[in-house]
Amino acid sequence: xxxxxxxxxxxxxxxxxxxxxxxxxxxxxxxxxxxxxxxxxxxxxxxxxxxxxxxxxxxxxxxxxxxxxxxxxxxxxxxxxxxxxxxxxxxxxxxxxxxxxxxxxxxxxxxxxxxxxxxxxxxxxxxxxxxxxxxxxxxxxxxxxxxxxxxxxxxxxxxxxxxxxxxxxxx
Numbered sequence: 697x698x699x700x701x702x703x704x705x706x707x708x709x710x711x712x713x714x715x716x717x718x719x720x721x722x723x724x725x726x727x728x729x730x731x732x733x734x735x736x737x738x739x740x741x742x743x744x745x746x747x748x749x750x751x752x753x754x755x756x757x758x759x760x761x762x763x764x765x766x767x768x769x770x771x772x773x774x775x776x777x778x779x780x781x782x783x784x785x786x787x788x789x790x791x792x793x794x795x796x797x798x799x800x801x802x803x804x805x806x807x808x809x810x811x812x813x814x815x816x817x818x819x820x821x822x823x824x825x826x827x828x829x830x831x832x833x834x835x836x837x838x839x840x841x842x843x844x845x846x847x848x849x850x851x852x853x854x855x856x857x858x859x860x861x862x863x864x865x866x867x
Contacts, residue, residue: 729793729816734812737810757769757771773811786814793816822844826843
């Protein structure tokens with residue numbers, strides 16, 4: 697009788713522990729990213745007419761991490777002047793965050809610079825590689841950075857851009 701009660705108690709304890717572990721797994725949040733905002737065209741460059749030179753030709757990504765949410769602000773991303781809807785497909789695979797930026801259409805024969813705002817929720821602290829895939833790099837290096845969200849809650853990484861649309865001919 698004592699063995700039966702002991703086994704029942706042991707079974708109950710193991711069942712309780714297993715259920716608690718299962719509940720914790722269900723409560724953990726899967727990272728989800730989305731584009732939360734974008735600016736209008738900052739620089740319009742068309743044909744041989746004098747162009748407006750951007751005040752800062754760097755392309756930068758500023759990040760802020762708090763409460764398992766990573767907020768990204770990308771400055772001077774290049775898209776068509778008439779892009780229709782700009783979208784960003786954000787995926788988290790292990791410790792690699794990939795941001796694939798696209799536009800609905802290339803409606804005009806010119807490019808512009810835009811500022812984008814993005815957010816990834818449910819992101820555990822750790823070291824991450826952030827890769828940004830953009831439609832108009834023109835052979836320049838992509839934004840591809842490493843961030844340590846355990847050590848640095850905020851930071852910025854910039855790349856000097858030296859081609860159209862970041863810089864005009866004769867500049």
